[in-house]
Amino acid sequence: MEHFLEQVLNGLQLGLMYALIALGYTMVYGVVQLINFAHGDVFMVGAFLGYFGFAVWGLPLPVAILTAMVACALLGVIIERVAYRPLRYAPKIAALISAIGVSLFLEYFSSLKFVFGPNYRVVPRPFPEVHWNIAGLSVSNIQVIVFVVVLFMLILLQILIYRTKTGMAMRTVAVDHNAARLMGVNVDTTISITFAIGSAFAALGGVLYAIAYPQIHPFMGIMPGLKAFTAAVLGGIGIIPGAVLGALIMGQVETLTSAYISSQMRDAIAFAILILVLLFRPTGLLGRTETEKV
Amino acid sequence: MPVLEISNLAKTFGGLKAVNNFSLSLDEGEIVGLIGPNGAGKTTVFNLITGLYKPTAGTIHFCEEDITGLPPFKISQRGIARTFQNIRLFKGNTVLDNVRAVFHPRIKYNFFDALLRTPRYNAEEAKVTREALELLEALNLAHRANEKAANLAYGDQRRLEIARALATHPKLLLLDEPAAGMNPAEVKRMVELVRYIKERFKLTILLIEHQMGMVMNLCERLVVMDFGQIIATGTPLEIRNNPVVLEAYLGKGATVA
């Protein structure tokens, strides 16, 4: 039993990691309806910048994180300007292709020698890791931090989207740019803000990820990005709490499969469950099952 | 023999009874108008008849056959066609292909004929194309056959939707506000058009329309809905003077062309 609880805790940590990335992913999707495949790579850039910040330039951790967040916010805004905005009124798939291009660009460009280089870097712990023993379970300070950050991001996003004017603007932009304009919404600015926030969150996620799994390299964003996106879909893409729910489920499924069924089959089973869930809830767990009004 | 027989139809969305206890019978060759305030449930009735929504209660018979709960495409193949309140064409396809596509269930060549281009394929394709063009001709769209549907003017799109519906060889045609957004002169032409196709294709027609000019001119019988229920039926003259309808729908100064 204790063993099982420990596995659940493992799953929780993994799920929270996915949630960290999935939140930003799903927010951007909610506003621009674009699978921003570059999100995972912005996450990577964030991890690198954070690493340089506290491990190479010797900045205090909060400053390093903030720097990474600001830089990635800027990066996100630039990506949107350059690669997505020209395609805003093109078919959706065009922007998706552009996103794949941007993703590849960030990966390959980052692995050039004079950028981050192709090496796998070991990330030193910026603070000592502490383990607490709670009811026979070992909980680390990193796990607690990640938990708090996810919670913080979740609440912040919910407030932002449902309680602020900017959030309302985002929700109208999500539906119809021209109608939003006619309300006085500056669509360009709103989308820029969306990307800035999404990318800043990606950076925050990246740094925490690099602290929890202390190794970074230019292609590190692909898999977590994909898994996080899958989690967002599982929860109902575009829906903020859905991202967290989906991520937590993914984390549990993967961990429990590894632990009790077969580590080889882990991804297969995780995705099989995803497909099954979608068959019963075609728009994800929290997604509105909308009968299109004809 | 009634073409369409609806009894005690109901549909609820969450707590909302969009259609409730709705019964209607259409005889062959009739044009019946379905009118009522916005949100009365008229379009929902169409969606129920065509199978897009599954009814909460009630049955729908078409030519004696129970079609309640059949999937839309099967209902269409039985002989019910419709147009949409918000135009739904195959926008990126050509005008001609919009029409030809719906010949599909009646095409007489099989998959392998298609892959191998057998004489049967050629003959049948030629026939379908000819028939489609005839239909477009009838609706005065033939000259735009190779235009993308999205590029058509609004009125042309409305007519293309009708052409496409006719291409399914329906016995019963459901028209959902075909004259919406048209000026009185255009409405008049639409009235002519509906008369013409009714005669030529031997149709029974159920028509939703808010333009009284159209409804009163065309229909032999009107059914008025409000809050999902029928509140009145009768000839245009009767309806025009029905106080309940005046109150709920037509308004005091009902202008009727």
Added chain:
Amino acid sequence: MKLSRNTFFYFAGAVFFFALVKAMQFSGMLTPYWQLVLDQALIIVIGALGLSIIYGFTGQFSLGHAAFYGLGAYTAGALDKVYGNGNMLFFFLSLLTGAAVAGLVALLIGLPILRLRSDYLGIATLGFGIIVRVGMENGNKLFPVLGGATGMSGTPQVAHFDLIFILTLIVILLVRNFIFSTYGRACTSIREDEIAADVMGIDTTRYKVMAFVLGCALAGLAGGIYAHRYPFLHPASFDFLKSFDFLLIVVLGGLGSMTGTIVTAVGWVFLLEVLRVVLGQNFIDWRGVIYALILVVSIIVRPQGLFSGKELRLLIPDHLKMLTGKEHTHAGSGN
């Protein structure tokens, strides 16, 4: 069955191209390297046409195409390796089996998941691709010949340009015939408006599944040819990132255009190799960067793709040409 005029010209063009390639081979202008690249391009053409049917023409977003490519490759490769003896008959039989297996799997998975819409369908197919990859990595536990994660070598290398070219020609012709038939029109109407298609009497589930099965079978066929042209099959060669390659070929070519798919597939394969040559040894690590930039720039320059909805005249049936101008449009931007 009489040969229609444009089919005749299609074959005439094909013969001309074939003769050209032969002449270049003979004169040594076409080195075995470029020959191999050309063969690869044709293989990708076949696979991409499959996705073109699924996504370009029927509007079903699939991110799992490479899985079916892999299924075909492994099936055909293993069959021919075990039972074949370099015999042509076996080559074709194994190809057909590979395509059939890919198609059958597509049928089984397509029936349930094609109910999903757009991005949800995309992620479900992507997930299926990952499941298939795990299957490939563990396939040796059922059939040792598959090699599992260590890959499978020893497939007979009997595919060569002549055969691949003829197969490609046939596939293009069949896909054309499919698209310009009532089945193709059923597919494009589903792409444009599924609800309207349904209400107008088209069994949407059936044609979505049909398009998916056909498209995946083509991917399987392409995979089978790959297995007979490239000596080593490995699960990594068929993972989800490869599905993106097919997707971007189809989109950059222009949705709803076979011509676009064919041209872009060839262009894409050559681009990667030409970049190698152009960049030389000293700038080789810029290859990925430049490739990514080309991708972004080309989609921004032509968001609707190269040929969106347009076809080369050669591919249009005669009886439609009389109605049309120079180019025939049968499809939209399909967003």
Added chain:
Amino acid sequence: GGQGKTETQGASGEKVIKIGFIAPLTGDVKTFGESAQKGFDLALEQAGYKAGDFKIEPVKADDRNDATEAVNVATKLITQDGVKAIVGSLTSLTTIPISKFANDNKVVLITGTATSPKVTVDEGKRKEYIFRACFIDPTQGTVAAKFALEELKLKTAAILYDQGNDYTIGLANNFKEAFTAGGGQVLTMEAYAKNDTDFSAVLTNIAKKNPDILYLPDYYQKVSLIGKQARDKGIKAVFIGGDGWDSSDLDYKTMEGGYFTNHYSAQDPRPEVQNWVKQFKEKYGQEPDAFATLTYDATNLLLNAIKTANSDDPAKIKEALQNTKDFSIVSGEKVSFDENGNPIKPVTILKIEGGKQKFVTAIKPN
């Protein structure tokens, strides 16, 4: 590609032989490819771009660690650039297909690091033109198992490997076989996928079984991550691994106390080794890793064969390679090849101690 071309056309009329180099120079394992390239470059540089009467002209190509690209690139080098021999590629995934092509076209190929037996022998047939400078998968696994049982006297083991990488699968399977045969007990064998970063589920299971050994036959970057999490889970087992560990980027702090099988020890006083380490550091400012060393050795083996044959005929070079006798390379003294093109050399065992690699012993595999 063009460097050196102008020189060859110079007046001297020197004889030129082109040597291909194939490695992943882009993509997610670019870092391995670049290491290998450094080994290759340094070997050529030290030889003055000469072997016997021949001037060496290298032709490098990128395979992005993709089987299809590898075949394309090998075809290019062989049929278009006219290379007579190839050094590469790095992984079995790319080397198996190109070895077939090279062998069919009678071009010599020697890989530094591709360990799958299928590289040189496939379907029971020896590919005569194909050689390698590293051990095959079975060797390291077997030696590590023997060492653990006999020297460390450890009796139980858990194995954790990458299910998508035949290098780690090979080592894992052979370790298991040898360890069980020698009387040890493998408590559990778990797998993960290439891109995984979280191993807590399987590590929790392993921790419960409390094995003496955790065998981690993967590359340095992955074992660093796993090692860290294993210690976090309270696993006290001795870490044991293979030559993939050999890199300055290994997380030495975490892996402290672990053992790994390797081709050589940087502390080996032999001049080959000392020169190599010193010159590599001078030139690149870092320690060489296994990819660099083995590719360096492979290149030197090839250069030696060209010199011995003094010919640019691949058939003769192949003969010379096969007959290599007592040739000293970094990863072994007096190396020769067995009938399958695998080098006969001892396996070195190193220990991570005080943040450094420490030579423990060298074992000749049977």
Added chain:
Amino acid sequence: MILQVKDLEVYYGSIRALQGISFYVDKGEIVTLIGANGAGKSTTLRTISGLLIPRQGEIYFQGQKINRTPAHQIVRMGISHVPEGRQIFPNLTVMENLLMGAYTRRNRSEVQESLEEVLNRFPRLRERAKQLAGTLSGGEQQMLAMGRGLMSKPTLLVLDEPSMGLSPLLVEEIFEIIKNINQQGTTVLLVEQNAYMALQIAHRAYVLETGRIVLSGTSAEVQANPQIRSAYLGEVEEGA
């Protein structure tokens, strides 16, 4: 003159939708543009509200040139455009839609006042305040769009076919409301297919045909024109 349009030319790609039109609206007026489908009425309105950028010509609003001003700023200047086809926000509730209409306004109590006003005008919307706008029927959506347009307290209200798809009773109501709004001081530029009704409440009218203004005058003058009577009011029988 609150709005003045001069020689406006607008293109969609290479299609010239407006071929140089000029007109004006005086303060306190209701001016209507009538014309067949595709004449360019909506295009004119979209250009005024900044959604489209004209290739030629000028637009002045209260003396300020606005033909290059972005749409979101034009709203702030006091033009509120209720677009054709409603374009409400289906995933927002009715209430949120209304509040979006006041997006540019800062004073909360004033916004609250306007909200009350609108909800009183459209009691149906009050009933459905919490419902998602996407599930409203056509007519309800039109009311919502109008209500939302009023929430910015515009100087100039631009209405594109507000009666489309509405029941006769509601059409009457809508026109009543327009008249009412106008009487309370809001200038209205109205595009309508329902030419009868439009001409009845408008002070002046312009007739658009394929991107040109072919006729203008007071409503009475326009209504009296025989060609208009046949082409737009359908009063004279044409040859079938």
